[in-house]
Amino acid sequence: MSSNGVYKIRPAGRHLLTIGRDLIQDNYAAVVELVKNAYDADSPCVVIKFTAEDDLKQYEITIEDQGHGMSRETVINKWMVPSTKDKLERKISPAGRIMQGRKGIGRYAASVLGENLLLETVDKTGEKTIVFVEWSSFEHSEYLDDVEILVENQHSEEHSGTTLTIKGNSSNYEEWNKKQFDKLRFELKKLISPTPAESIINEEYKNFxxxxxxxxxxxxxxxxxxxxxxxxxxxxxxxxxxxxxxxGKGKFIYSLQKAKNTIDEEITIDLGRDTVCGDLIFDIRVYDRDSESIERLIQRGLRDEAGNYVGKRQAAHLLNVSNGIGVYRNGFRIRPLGDAEFDWLKLNEQRIQNPSMRIGSNQVIGYVLIQSEEQSNLIEKSARDGLQENLSYERLKEITKEVIGKLEERRFSYRRKVGLSKSSLKVEKELEKLFSLDGLKKQIRKKLISQGMKEQAADEVITLITNEETSKEKSAEEISRAVATYQGQATLGKIITVVMHEGRRPLNYFRNEVPRISRFQKKLLETGDKKNIDEIAAIAKGVESNAAAFSELFKRLDPLASGRSTSPKELRIKQEIQGCFDVFRQDMEDNKIQVEINGNDDLTFLTWQQDIQAIFANLIDNSIFWLKERSSIEDRRILVNIESENNNLIYVDFRDTGPGIDSVLIEDGVIFEPQFSTKPSGTGIGLAIAGEAAERNGLKLAALQSSTGAYFRLQMKDITNE
Known part of the structure; x- marks a missing residue:
């Protein structure tokens, strides 16, 4: 007997509850969804009222707006139709507001808040429509279309608008206490972006x-x-x-409120490519969390609702519950982006790597305003729990962190200047101060003579101190050599990616091809066919070439891995710089980065090889990173010019065609500070190591202003001081 036929999918009765209860995160999200509906209805306001019958352990929630209301036809054909695409198609409300509800499920959030719902809505013509829904009827019905809902219709003189009345039973009642209401208030406070500027939010939104x-x-x-x-x-x-x-082009204003009489700074940003997520508007504010900063925050005017200054504990708590960078579309936050406990930008992970430079999620309050889904491709999840994790969302995160990075750079510089951060340890300078006793000797000699000691006797005492100073200098040299070795090994760690990248291909060849030798050998013994010898020979030739590639790779890395010699040597400077570029050869070829080194081939300089390697390996590594980061750069070059006179080194210029260095950072000199980095996940040791390596060799490494990329000069110290 044939059972072929055409059938229809019939949703189960509880399907509607799944849309409401299972897709809406919590009670707060449910209220937020219903508030958004009031906004979509062009209401100037919404009133949320919780009224308890405490003796019965029940409550009633009313959510009332003064919008345009709904006609009977709209209620039946749109409001009562799950997942309708009405708002998605209309996009704009009659008053010009961009629709917040787009999934057609927000109204069923009411099922999370109570056991039944009374809808009363009056449209502009005075038509009043009343609908009563008992959510349990959907639970008990086999199919969705088995549920019958009574719709009443009558004329009314009431003002247009919609009122939702939700009855909560004892189970619903027990979910609400002071803590829960505080959370609801917090969610509502964060629902709309704080202090919206006229240039950001239209007047209609501001009136809501x-x-x-x-x-x-x-x-x-x-x-x-x-x-x-x-x-x-x-x-x-x-x-x-x-x-x-x-x-990808933008302009920003950086403001500092921690000090008086500061001037705002204008910052220009060029990402070098399209955002892939539309126009973005940022307002990001950062707070220091140390005790003194909290005290100053209070003094600037942090008061409670009664107008009294809050205490330090209250201020810290307020930062704890308020922090987060929200993402807003048309004035409404997309949850949970911006929740204090939801670190969607992974700021805390970055801060762990570099605590002096990076900020944590508990230090920042702010928002990013995004465009519509069509313009930005930033799409809300159906469950109202964030944005879909597509390419546009990844770019939103990258760009937001780059904007935060501009603030972090300036914050780091300011804190260093005023002594709010730990002082940077310049090893060479600190060793020099530690073991140099010239100032102390002068004071001691003066004191001894003033107390009646003869000059000859005082000089003998000073000689004893000088002898001790000389012996200590040997210890200082040993420490300096040890530091240089560690810094060289840290530089070697930075190029592990080179080893991984270039070593992967030979290793894959050995793993895949060498086992075939035994198979061909077995066939040769079984058949005597000499073709198998040819196959073995071909594999052996491949092994030879790949082994040579390994040998050449480690030969290039060897200077960085070797220990520090006891004394400097006369080295050909151009050859040493070329050797540094050779380490990164494959990475540069893969990214079409050209290099040009100009200068005297025979020019020598008395130095430690490991220090020269440390200087240029870090410069090259940085240039490659930024040239790769800006995919829109077509002319990718690194240019090195070695200037000399009478076979004496004057300076070495190192330039690239990347995005360059912010002039403010160059003027401040902060880029050579340990822990300072403009890379999103940088540790801030590369240029610091390069700078100290230069100091050990009587050189100075400086960043110079340039409109065509990064520009560094390695110069003799006596020349820079002229």
Whole structure:
């Protein structure tokens, strides 16, 4: 008997509850969804009222707006249709607001909050439609279309708008206590971006208000408040604001509020390519968390709702609950981006690697405003729990961290200047100060003579100190050599990727081809066919060439891996620099980076080979990183010019065609400070090591201003001091 036929998919009755209860994260998310619906209805405000029947352990929630309301036809054909694409197609409300609800499921969030729902809506013509829904009927019905819902219709003189009345049973009642209401208030405060500027949010959005009313709950004071953003937002230590357009170009303003009489700085950003996530507007504010900074934050005006200055503990708590960088679309936050516990930018991971330079997620409050899904390709998940993890979302994270990086660079510089951060340890200079006793000897000699000792006797005492100083200098040299060795090994660690990249191919050849030798040998013994000898010979030739590649690779790395010699040697400077480039040869070929080295081939310089390797390996590594980072750069070159006179080195210029170095950082000299790095995950040791290696050899490494990329000069110290 044939059972062929055409059938239809019939959703189960509980499918509607799955849309509501299972896809909506929690009670707060449910309220937020219903508030968004009020915004979409062009209402100037929404009132959320919780009224408890404490003796019965029940409550009633009303969410009332003054929007355009819905007609009977709209209720039946759109509101009662799950996952309708009505708002997705319309995109814009009658008053010009961009629709927040786009999935067609937000209204079913009411099922999370109570056991039934009464919808009363009046449209602009005075038509009032009433719908009553008992959510349990969906649970008990086999199919969704088995559930019958009564819809009443009548004329009304009431103002247009919609009121949702939700009845909560004892189970719902027990979910709400003071802590839960505080969280709801927090969610509502963070729902709309704080202090929206006219250039960011249109007037219609600015006229939208949220009021929260709570009454009748035991042990919870009654509340009737207009939701406003936290005042802490205006009391920042550091701030960066601005916009990046879809072509990757942007302008920002950096502000410092930690010191008086500071001037805002304008920053230009060029990503070198399209954002892939539309236009982006940023407002990011950072707060230092040490005790003194918290005290100054309070003094700048951090008060509670009664107008009193808060205590340090309250201020720290407010930072703890307020922190986070929210992502907003048309004025509404996309949860959970911006939640204090949701570090979507992985700021804490970066801070662990470099705590002096990077900020943690608990130090920042701010937001990024994004465009519509069509313009940005930043798509909200159906479950209202963030953005889909596509290429556009990855680029949003990268760009946001780059903007934060501009603030971090300037914060690092300011804290170093005013002594708020740990002082950077320049090993060579500190050793020199530690073992140099010239100032002490002068003071001792003066003191001895003033106390009546003869000059000859005083000189003898000073001679004893000088002899001890000389012996200590040998210890200083040994420490310096040890430090240089460690720094050389740290530089070697930076190029492990070179070993991994170039060593992978020979290793793969050995792993895949060498086992074939035994197979061909076996065939040769079994058949006597000399073709197998040819196959073995071909593999052997491949082994020989790949072994040579390994040998050449380690030969290039050997100077960095070797220990430091006891005395410097006369080295051909051009040859040594070429050797550094050879280490990165494959990486440069893969990324089409050209190199040109000009200078006297026979010019020598008395130096330690490991120090020269450390200087140029770090410069080359940085140039390759930034030339690769900016994929839009077509002319990728590194140019080295060695200038000499009468066979004496004057200076070496090192340039590239990458994005260059911010002039502010060059003027400040902060780029050579340990722990300072403009790389997103940089440790800040590369240029610091290069700078100290130069110092050990009577050289100075400096960054110079350039409009065509990074520009460094390695110069004799006596020349730089002229």
């Amino acid at each position: 208000e949220i009021r929260l009313i709570i009454s009748g709950f035991s042990d919870i004071p009654d509340v009737n408040e207009l939701i406003e953003s936290y005042p802490i937002f205006e009391l920042f230590d550091y701030k960066i604001t601005g916009k990046i357009t879809s072509d």
